[in-house]
Amino acid sequence: MSTSPLPGDASNDPTDDQTGRFVVQPNGRIRPLSPHLQVWRWHVTMAASILNRMTGGALSVGAVLVFVWLLALAFGPDAYATFTGWMGSPLGLLVWFGLTVALCVHLAGGIRHLIWDAGHGLSIKAADALAWVSMVGGVLLAVVFWVGLFASGRILL
Amino acid sequence: MSRPSKTFVNRVKVSERHGAAEWTAERASSLILVPLTLWGLWSGYVLAGGGYDAAMAWFRSPVNAILLAVTLLVSVWHMQMGLKVIVDDYIHKLGSRGLLLGLIGLLCVLIAAAGVFFIVRLALGSAPLPAGFGI
Numbered sequence: 001m002s003t004s005p006l007p008g009d010a011s012n013d014p015t016d017d018q019t020g021r022f023v024v025q026p027n028g029r030i031r032p033l034s035p036h037l038q039v040w041r042w043h044v045t046m047a048a049s050i051l052n053r054m055t056g057g058a059l060s061v062g063a064v065l066v067f068v069w070l071l072a073l074a075f076g077p078d079a080y081a082t083f084t085g086w087m088g089s090p091l092g093l094l095v096w097f098g099l100t101v102a103l104c105v106h107l108a109g110g111i112r113h114l115i116w117d118a119g120h121g122l123s124i125k126a127a128d129a130l131a132w133v134s135m136v137g138g139v140l141l142a143v144v145f146w147v148g149l150f151a152s153g154r155i156l157l
Numbered sequence: 158m159s160r161p162s163k164t165f166v167n168r169v170k171v172s173e174r175h176g177a178a179e180w181t182a183e184r185a186s187s188l189i190l191v192p193l194t195l196w197g198l199w200s201g202y203v204l205a206g207g208g209y210d211a212a213m214a215w216f217r218s219p220v221n222a223i224l225l226a227v228t229l230l231v232s233v234w235h236m237q238m239g240l241k242v243i244v245d246d247y248i249h250k251l252g253s254r255g256l257l258l259g260l261i262g263l264l265c266v267l268i269a270a271a272g273v274f275f276i277v278r279l280a281l282g283s284a285p286l287p288a289g290f291g292i
Contacts (some may be wrong), residue, residue: 056239063236065228067268070275073212076285080209088206100198107194110187117184146197154206 048131052109055102062099090157100145105138179238186235193228200225213279222280229272237265 021031072083086092112134115121121130149155200221204212215221216277240261283289 002192053239053243056236057243060236061267063232064264065247067272070279070283073216073276074278074286077209079285084208097266100201103194106286111191114184114187114191121162145202148202149205154202154205 010091012056046129048109048112048135051135052106052113055106055109058099058102059106062103065095065099083128088155093155093157096143097146101139101142104142105150108134108141165180165207183235183238183242185274186238189231190228190235193224193231213282215275217281217282222276226273226276229276230269233265233269233272237261268269 021033022030025031038047068085071081087096112121112130115130116127121127150157191291199216204215207215241258244254244257244261278286
């Protein structure tokens with residue numbers, strides 16, 4: 001019987017594989033499953049990486065909003081009052097809260113990637129821990145920021 | 158080995174000459190943005206709910222105006238690279254990719270140029286726009 005990869009390779013032995021990484025072809029041959037998007041097992045480092053890309057995309061919208069803030073301010077008190085009226089509405093505050101979460105998660109995620117790129121924290125355990133810490137830490141930072149905004153009375157609903 | 162003279166050889170992109178520079182630019186911009194983002198969060202906290210007068214007073218500090226301009230420019234640079242990677246990864250049709258990258262470039266140049274223009278006016282205490290444009 002022809003098998004591929006060869007049995008006896010401890011990391012890639014299809015005969016006692018428990019991970020479902022192999023499929024039996026119609027002709028009876030065992031072949032490794034193609035690592036396509038749908039068959040990758042969910043992993044926290046993967047989720048954190050995808051989250052970093054998504055938050056980065058969302059922050060492009062945030063950049064446009066910061067630009068509109070500058071524009072409104074440069075056009076004087078009336079334009080600025082219109083702008084703050086929209087942004088201070090419940091929907092506007094929700095958008096800015098979402099952007100704050102995206103910013104904090106992207107910031108923490110960026111630091112995580114810089115640590116990895118410097119060659120640190122690359123063991124599975126450390127990488128998993130870094131992924132969790134960056135995601136939870138980012139959300140926490142954003143929540144603390146908004147609790148501060150409401151607690152200090154800067155923003156009212 | 159001879160230097161590749163084209164970006165594409167046999168319709169395969171040759172990136173060995175500039176891929177490292179892009180990688181370094183992405184990391185460099187990230188590194189610069191770490192402290193600037195923390196400063197930006199702090200500034201947002203200070204300015205939130207303050208209204209027009211507080212924002213104008215904030216811009217009178219040259220440190221604030223300069224840091225904001227630097228943050229804006231590095232952010233736009235970082236954003237352009239990030240959006241380019243996303244488009245490169247998911248848009249495979251050459252025409253659509255070129256068009257999207259062009260639009261992204263245009264948006265980034267617009268935000269950077271007009272943003273710095275507004276910051277300079279605000280820092281100098283210029284009269285509200287459209288003053289000075291004869292409208």
